[in-house]
Amino acid sequence: xxxxxxxxxxxxxxxxxxxxxxxxPVLIVITGFVVPAEGIEFDQLDNLFGFWxxxxxxFGVAFLGFFHAAHRIRHLLKDLGLRSSATPIAVLCYLGALxxxxxxxxxxx
Amino acid sequence: MTTEAMTATQTVTLEVFRYHPDTDTEPSYQSYExxxxxxxxxxxxxxxxxDEVDGTLSYRWSCRMxxxxxxxxxxxxxxxxxxxxxLREFMPGPIRVExxxxxxxxxxxxxxxxxxxxxxxxxxxxIIREEEQPIExxxxxxxxSQLADFKQFSMCINCMLCYAACPVYEHEDEFIGPAAxxxxxxxxxxxxxxxxxxxxxxxWSDEGIWDCTFIGECSTVxxxxxxxxxxxQQAKVEATNSFFISLLPFTPPGMGR
Amino acid sequence: xxxxxxxxxSNDWWNRRWAYRLVLLRELxxxxxxxxxxxxxLLVASVREGESAFAxxxxxxxxxxxxxxxxxLLGLVQFHTSTWFRLxxxxxxxxxxxxxxxxxxxxxxxxxxxxxxxxxVLVIFxxxx
Numbered sequence: 441x442x443x444x445x446x447x448x449x450x451x452x453x454x455x456x457x458x459x460x461x462x463x464x465p466v467l468i469v470i471t472g473f474v475v476p477a478e479g480i481e482f483d484q485l486d487n488l489f490g491f492w493x494x495x496x497x498x499f500g501v502a503f504l505g506f507f508h509a510a511h512r513i514r515h516l517l518k519d520l521g522l523r524s525s526a527t528p529i530a531v532l533c534y535l536g537a538l539x540x541x542x543x544x545x546x547x548x549x
Numbered sequence: 550m551t552t553e554a555m556t557a558t559q560t561v562t563l564e565v566f567r568y569h570p571d572t573d574t575e576p577s578y579q580s581y582e583x584x585x586x587x588x589x590x591x592x593x594x595x596x597x598x599x600d601e602v603d604g605t606l607s608y609r610w611s612c613r614m615x616x617x618x619x620x621x622x623x624x625x626x627x628x629x630x631x632x633x634x635x636l637r638e639f640m641p642g643p644i645r646v647e648x649x650x651x652x653x654x655x656x657x658x659x660x661x662x663x664x665x666x667x668x669x670x671x672x673x674x675x676i677i678r679e680e681e682q683p684i685e686x687x688x689x690x691x692x693x694s695q696l697a698d699f700k701q702f703s704m705c706i707n708c709m710l711c712y713a714a715c716p717v718y719e720h721e722d723e724f725i726g727p728a729a730x731x732x733x734x735x736x737x738x739x740x741x742x743x744x745x746x747x748x749x750x751x752x753w754s755d756e757g758i759w760d761c762t763f764i765g766e767c768s769t770v771x772x773x774x775x776x777x778x779x780x781x782q783q784a785k786v787e788a789t790n791s792f793f794i795s796l797l798p799f800t801p802p803g804m805g806r
Numbered sequence: 807x808x809x810x811x812x813x814x815x816s817n818d819w820w821n822r823r824w825a826y827r828l829v830l831l832r833e834l835x836x837x838x839x840x841x842x843x844x845x846x847x848l849l850v851a852s853v854r855e856g857e858s859a860f861a862x863x864x865x866x867x868x869x870x871x872x873x874x875x876x877x878x879l880l881g882l883v884q885f886h887t888s889t890w891f892r893l894x895x896x897x898x899x900x901x902x903x904x905x906x907x908x909x910x911x912x913x914x915x916x917x918x919x920x921x922x923x924x925x926x927v928l929v930i931f932x933x934x935x
Contacts, residue, residue, distance in 0.1 A: 443750075446759040447792035450785060460839050461887040466924035468842055468883060470931050471849050472876025476867040480931060482860050485853045488931065498850060505843045512836035515762045519833075521817035523720055540843065547851045574808045626822065654811035661810050694904055716819035716826070763893065764829050782897035 449511050456508025459501055495548035502544035510537035561585045561636055562643035563594055568654050592620050592631040608658035615772055618706030622658050623647040628713035628770045649713040665709055668725050671751055672733035677744025689741040702735035702780050704773040711767035711777050723756040727767035727777035734780040753788045832889045838882035891916045
């Protein structure tokens with residue numbers, strides 16, 4: 441029996457799930473509601489995103505979050521009956537996550 | 550239930566799944582009126598039917614007390630032990646009784662168990678020792694805390710309600726499934742057992758724990774509170790730790806296998 | 807002789823019970839996670855580009871449609887958070903010395919940590935920057 445490569449993806453899925461659970465709700469409140477209500481000025485955001493550690497955290501959240509979502513969607517599609525195309529689905533999902541992660545890197549660098 | 554309601558409802562309708570392998574190509578449903586008694590379970594109603602109305606009705610049962618694990622059926626679409634599914638839960642009815650979902654049907658509510666039995670054997674649910682301790686050295690001792698580590702997972706009665714509740718097993722023929730994986734974990738966690746490595750190849754494969762997506766209904770329907778979903782997730786954590794440790798160029802202290 | 811009835815497979819499992827529908831919603835929250843990350847990165851990119859790009863982006867964010875989008879995303883992501891935390895004691899039961907931490911206590915602890923982290927992030931954005 442072939443050893444599974446799932447531990448690798450599952451580890452990223454779990455880490456991403458945990459990070460998303462902790463950080464995304466408050467981030468949505470800030471960037472979706474406080475920012476458009478002009479509760480935060482441009483200078484504040486510029487200051488914050490000018491700090492390399494903040495940008496590294498944003499990249500980490502995006503990288504892990506995209507792979508978390510990709511892994512979950514991949515298995516959801518499988519559970520909804522697309523088992524026969526499991527491999528192309530997996531490739532597509534992870535490629536999508538990779539594209540997201542590369543874009544995140546471009547944004548923060 | 551009030552006295553008036555009890556006297557008003559004298560009977561209840563059972564819609565029973567029927568399939569005879571010699572004559573039928575399609576299953577059908579047959580409706581029966583069964584006397585309603587507050588203390589009757591669905592199994593009592595089926596036994597009354599078989600004794601009084603239709604002797605051809607086929608189903609498995611034995612202990613009538615939630616221990617033997619043989620009377621599992623779908624009751625109104627939900628996997629239950631029919632010996633602890635009271636008629637009064639489903640009043641005023643009708644009550645639909647079907648064989649457990651996800652298994653081939655031998656006849657009526659009798660399912661074919663070969664697939665599960667094979668998978669159960671494959672996970673080696675027994676204590677494996679590299680070397681048996683001589684009898685004169687006495688029994689393998691275990692502390693209450695070591696017992697508590699696996700006791701919950703050892704309560705399984707192989708009733709297969711968890712398989713009937715598992716959408717992954719429904720779709721994936723190769724998936725080992727909740728009960729067998731929980732039992733593998735039960736022996737892996739047993740301080741007397743040394744068979745972890747022998748079980749790993751199968752348990753840690755794609756058809757083992759990795760097909761599970763933590764839907765969690767296996768644990769909800771379990772009449773013995775085994776919590777197979779928890780057993781599987783814990784095995785995933787172990788498999789993942791071991792995967793990353795194996796990538797290290799050295800073996801961390803205490804992690805050798 | 808037809809023989810045993812083969813096992814049946816159907817794709818409607820998610821619509822059989824509320825427990826399954828909620829699991830489906832839990833899994834669908836992955837789309838909200840990915841979708842919000844795209845919105846977050848667009849915001850960060852506009853800030854990095856400069857004040858006028860940010861002003862343009864702010865105009866878009868003020869559109870009521872995007873308020874609704876963010877509200878839906880928040881609901882789904884919050885559902886991810888609460889379901890994720892509920893499963894923590896199952897996947898990672900905690901043993902301190904010989905004491906098995908009760909599942910509900912562990913969940914409460916994780917939720918407390920989540921609240922603290924949320925407040926810290928808010929403070930960083932509102933005060934520290």
